[in-house]
Structure formats: structure tokens, C-alpha cells
Amino acid sequence: MKLSRRSLLQFGALLGVTIAGGGRSARGGPKNILSDDRMGVLVDTTVCVGYRNCEWACKKAHDMSTLPIETYENRDVLGQFRRPNLESLTVVNEFPSDKPIPIDVKVQCMHCDHPACVSACIVGAFSKTEKGAVIWDSDKCIGCRYCMVACPFQIPAFEYNKPIQPRILKCDFCVHRTANEEKPACVEICPVEALTYGRRHDLVKVARERIRKHPARYVDHIYGEHEVGGTSWLYLAGKDFKKIGFPRNLGNNPAPGVSESIQHGIFAYFMPPALLYALLGSIMWMRRKINHEESASDGKP
Amino acid sequence: MKISLVILLFFPLTLCAQHSERSPSSGLNCKSCHSCEYPTVTNPCLVDCPREDLITIRHGVSSGPNMIVIDRFRERYGPVVFSHRLHAEMADMGGGCESCHHYNTTGPVLACGSCHEPGSGSMELGMPGLVAAYHRQCMSCHREWQHTVECQSCHALSGDMKMAAKGLGELKAKEHKRISEPTKVVFKTRSDKGSQVTFYHDQHSKLFGMSCTMCHEGQGCVRCHDVKKTVLTETPVSSMDGRTTEEKHKACFSCHENDKCSNCHSDVETKPFNHAVQTGWVIKKYHSNLSCRSCHGSGNRFVRVQSDCGTCHSLEKKGSFRHEVTGVRLDDNHLGFACEDCHSGNRFDKVPDCSTCHDDKSWPSDRPGIPWP
């Protein structure tokens, strides 16, 4: 019987999943307080003009280095598809449309109601605040980067270039501003108010009303209302969301389902390691027995 | 005494009847215009900006301002010089005032700032503040044809006030070119129902009172102004090749769907519409000033009316017919009668018949009123 290290780990993980018995009942996960008054942002992509002032404001608000705002008028960058990264926690992408003007879509952390990153994090460095933001604590992070794998929107970025105390970077919903009753920096600067900051419940109503009033302008879908169990950031669009850079087939179940069951399964009650040691022990015991028998037979010519 | 009692009894009743949430005649909700429970003449408590589709009153281009200088945000941006008239002229050819001033009361057109609060953000969630409202409005068209909009295309650079002043003078004098409309367009078709369709463009726009957008839907500024000219180089309208039957007929069918093919198709060029020839009813001087819609309804398809005068001019419809236009103003004795009482058989081309009531009177020596005017 040959057991590689890898297959052993896989076996252990599988065992963990079986023990945990599905994601929903996972024990030990951080308690998710979802306040009825949690805030959100409604992004109307039919209004966005792709001026990228939000990108500039975001950097300013987070003390990141940036070129002057005038340079953001250059629309060349819109030519290629970008993701939020170490330099920009939010980016605007442009997609072709059937109308004379293209569609511009701002991308940042969605601040999921049931964040995959929060459940994937084994040290609890991520948390969903009562006000809606999903934030990250540098003191707790051990740099495992599970959050990056878990996030269905591929949002968290990692400071690969920093050997000492690398950070995970992502939109933090401007918690330092919203704590002082200020709007997030991107919302405040948008010259056309493509972004609306408000109670998530109210934003859903506003979005519904817009779709009702302008059925030709919007597709009948509020992205983020149900996706991965709901997100704090909501989107309206005039074109199928799959065609404007949103991930396909996410489903409406919270994304943590899988990652959570593996994570929490493995670590629940220290069971899998105990079982693993038992297994290893029994293999050793069996091999010793075989060795014994072999040497015994050797001794009898 | 009796009268005051009746009034006393009736007044609350009428009040109750009047105070229903919906005005029965217009289908409008009272609350769309009035903010308080009991609006009165002295205090109508009109809301500033009713966010419902209201009656839209078309105002002439000249009733709006000519130039507007937007310098509310002086500290941050240079002033924006906006030729309201030039834009109103364009709107006049397209969607009208409401293309920018989306909703309107029966009163004067409201400026953006009467609903959209200055600065960014607004009390009403999701309603853009003044800055965003301006930006959205301007950019939605300018982006379409300019394909990019730099801040400087509207905002004078700070310190460049001289430039702004110069532009102001030029803009003031500038007028939008009138779009010349063809009198008729003859479409050559391959149809076996008749190889030609003669379309009288000016009759449709002027006589039948159709707005440009009824056919030229969604052909905003970009149709003429596109800097890339992608739209204009499209196949001209008169070439119908390569279109499906449905596409070819789409513009006409919104009104003519149930008409016979021969109404439009013929092998020769057809004459313009003539009320006497096509309907058999000659429009004499009394009706010549009326628009088609005043008799034929407000829908896309004109409704056929009976040639019987009573269809429109019944006495029940008070004031629908002023007898004095015939040259005689009826005296009080005759005012209450039905037309038929004098004009037997409703034949108005015949001499009125006085003998139904009078033995000793006859037209024209005895008139039932005084000559008018």
C-alpha cells in the first residue's frame, strides 16, 4: 500500500467534509451579523461615463500613490480588461454596447453578505461589519492567501513584492470615512452620480423603481441582490451582466458553502488530525507486524 | 332661506365628492401636484417637481432663455456657457422640452435647479444632485456624437474668462440650421400591389400634425452630428432593398396598419391628400382652421366621423357650436332649441323652416336673433 503525502491530505480533507456534513452547519465560523440597516452602493452602469475619478479618489482616500487626476482623462487604459490590484483597489472597465456609447463598469469588492473570504480565512483576519463592509485586519493575517482563492470575484490582492509583513489589499468600503458619516470616496467624487450610497434595503427599492420606469434602459436584474447570497454593492445594467465582465453561474447560494465546509471540516474538534494520526499509527503498526512476520520467516530456512 | 338650506346641505356633499384622490377627468393623482390634504385657491401647496408623467406643455423656443452661464460652482470650475436656445431649437425638432426637462407642470418650465439640489448628492435617495444632473444631461448626447468628452468642452479653463466672453458673443448669435424637410418622397417598390408609394412628408408633419419623433424615433443629435459619421453613411431611407416586409412597413403601420395596400401603393405617383376627394366632405371656411385632431381624435389612427353635424355640434355639448359664426346670433327665445327644430332633417344647406312653430314668420325676413358680427 503506497500513500503519497498529497493523497493523504486529500483524504483528510474529504474526511473533514464528511464529518462537517455540508457547509451550512459548519461550526466555529465567525457569526454573521447582518443588520437591516447595513449600507450598500448602487452602481448604475447605464449612467457611468468611465471618467475614472473614482479610481483617483480611492487612492487618495487610502494614501496610495497616484498621478494627478487630469491624467485619468486618458481613456486608453479602458481598452484592456483590468482587475483591482495592489495599485488600485477599484478599476473601471469598458465594454462595447449596441448603442453609440460603450458601457463602463466599476469593479471593486462586492462586500458580500456571506463573504467567502471571511469564511475561508483560518485566522479570522477578515470580518463583515454590521454596517456592511468586509474588512481585513493586518495583525491577524498570516499570509495564507486562502481569501484570494475563495473570493468568487477575484478581488483580494496580495503584496507579493513585500517579503516582510505582506498585506492583503482590497476595497474596505472606506470604513474610516463612513464612520464619520462621510460617503465612500468614490461615491462622493463621481461627477454623474453613477454610484448611490445608502441603506441596502432602500437601494434595492430604488433599483427596482428604475427598472420599472425605464424597462428599455435596463435588463430586469439587480446584480448582487441575490448573487452569492446577496452583496452590499448592487449593479444595474442595460446589457446581460455576463457580457460586461461579471462572473458567470455564481448561483444564489453563499459562496462560502464549499470553502467553509472544507476549512471548518478540517479543523473542527481537531478530529481529522486525530484520525490521521490514528490512520498513520495503524499503518505503522501493520507494517511492523508484516516486518515481524517477514523476519520471522527469514529466521526459518 | 330655502336656498341657503340647500347650499348648507349640499356643500359638504360636493366637498366630499371633490375630495377623491384621483381627479376623474385626467386620471392624475392629486398628490402628484399638491402636497397638502386640502389644496385651496389661496394655498394650492403645489409640489415643485412632480415625478410622474404629467401633461406636457410645449413651449416655444423663444419663451426659454437664450444663454445660460452656469457658474454656481465658481470655486472649483470655470463657468459653463450654455446656449439654451441652440439646444431648444434642436429639441424642438426632436423630443421637445421634455427631452431635458423630463416632467412638467402646466406652469412654466422648471429649471434643473428647482428639483436637483445644488452640490452633489441629494435628499432623495438615487436622485442626482445638480452637478450630476447637469453632467448626465450634457454628456448623454455629447458622448454619443463626440465619442469622448473632455471637461474643457464645456468648462472654460480657469483664467480663461476672456475666451468664455468671446464664446458667449458668438454663441448668442448662433442659430441652429433648420432641417429642411422634403415635400414628398417617392419610394420605388417591387410590390405587385403597385410599384410606387408616394409619401407626402410635409402633409404628415404639418397637416396631420405628426411630430418628427413619431417616425424618426431615436435619431437624436447623433444622426446629424456624429463626428465619426457612422450613422449618416447608413443606407438612405428611400432605399428599401434588403429589408424585410415588416421593416419596410414599420413606420407607416403605426397608423396605417388596417388600410388597403392600394391606399399607398400605386403604379403612378399619387396626388396629395385632399379632404374633399378622399372623404367626400368639403372643408368650408368654418372648419378650415381646425386641426385634423380636433375632429378625428388624438390617437395615431384618425377616427372616421359622421358627416352629420350633430356628431360634434350637439346642444348638450354646451358651447360646442357658436351659432353666431353663421352670421346670426340667436336670441334667448331660440337658444335652447335643438338644431333640428329649425333645420329640419339636419339639412343645413337648406333654408331654415320657421313654420314648425310660427304661422306668420319665415326666413329670411324674420330672423331668430340679430345679425352678427
Ligand code: SF4
Ligand atoms: S467580493 Fe470577494 S473579497 Fe469582497 S466580500 Fe465578497 S468574497 Fe470577500
